[in-house]
Amino acid sequence: MLLLETGKLKNNHRDSSIRIGSKNKFQGDTVIGDHAKIVKKKIVHDSSINYPIGKIDVTNLEKSSIWIINKYGEKKPIVVGVISMSTSIITILSGLNSLLENNKLISWFPSWLTIPSNYAIYVLIVGFVLLSFGAYLLSLVHYKYDSQCLKCKKHYAMREVGTPNVREVKALDGIKRTTTREHKCRYCSFFKKTAHIETVPYEHTNNSK
Numbered sequence: 549m550l551l552l553e554t555g556k557l558k559n560n561h562r563d564s565s566i567r568i569g570s571k572n573k574f575q576g577d578t579v580i581g582d583h584a585k586i587v588k589k590k591i592v593h594d595s596s597i598n599y600p601i602g603k604i605d606v607t608n609l610e611k612s613s614i615w616i617i618n619k620y621g622e623k624k625p626i627v628v629g630v631i632s633m634s635t636s637i638i639t640i641l642s643g644l645n646s647l648l649e650n651n652k653l654i655s656w657f658p659s660w661l662t663i664p665s666n667y668a669i670y671v672l673i674v675g676f677v678l679l680s681f682g683a684y685l686l687s688l689v690h691y692k693y694d695s696q697c698l699k700c701k702k703h704y705a706m707r708e709v710g711t712p713n714v715r716e717v718k719a720l721d722g723i724k725r726t727t728t729r730e731h732k733c734r735y736c737s738f739f740k741k742t743a744h745i746e747t748v749p750y751e752h753t754n755n756s757k
């Protein structure tokens with residue numbers, strides 16, 4: 549899956565942006581699996597709606613990924629990222645535990661890691677900064693492989709092409725949203741189409757009928 553958490557969506561499509569309305573009939577659609585072929589078959593005759601969205605902007609992610617790996621290699625960012633994330637978990641737990649004082653979140657948490665509750669918020673902030681920093685470092689290394697071409701094996705090769713498309717259809721358990729993106733290798737022209745399927749439960753949308 550080429551969808552990266554850190555990649556900025558030019559045209560974000562979150563729960564609130566469900567576009568399928570009450571005009572569209574319930575279709576009982578059963579799109580299963582994360583495969584474009586299934587989706588292709590399904591676009592025949594139904595009351596689904598299709599609309600284009602923006603490409604994921606990976607310019608900064610790619611620049612940073614190349615820069616950090618050229619400077620430090622892959623191992624160091626991974627080690628620092630993992631340490632940073634592990635520390636953040638302890639820090640966040642310590643902060644939450646200290647904040648709650650009497651109703652401890654984790655009863656077995658070592659008491660020496662408990663700090664006065666008025667400082668807990670700062671510990672929490674430090675924890676979230678460490679968490680983001682660690683996740684960012686790991687995402688930079690991950691991108692190197694995520695952008696790799698499956699055919700010529702070159703890194704930073706896959707480029708998003710065409711117009712990404714979203715298809716929404718009403719199903720039993722919620723709105724099935726399929727986001728289809730196309731990527732092409734800039735060295736050997738290898739082409740890849742990926743479909744990301746998610747179900748948005750009806751309680752998260754404005755049109756529940």
Ligand SMILES: [Zn+2]
Pocket residue numbers: 697698699700701702705733734735736737738
């Ligand atoms: Zn290639």
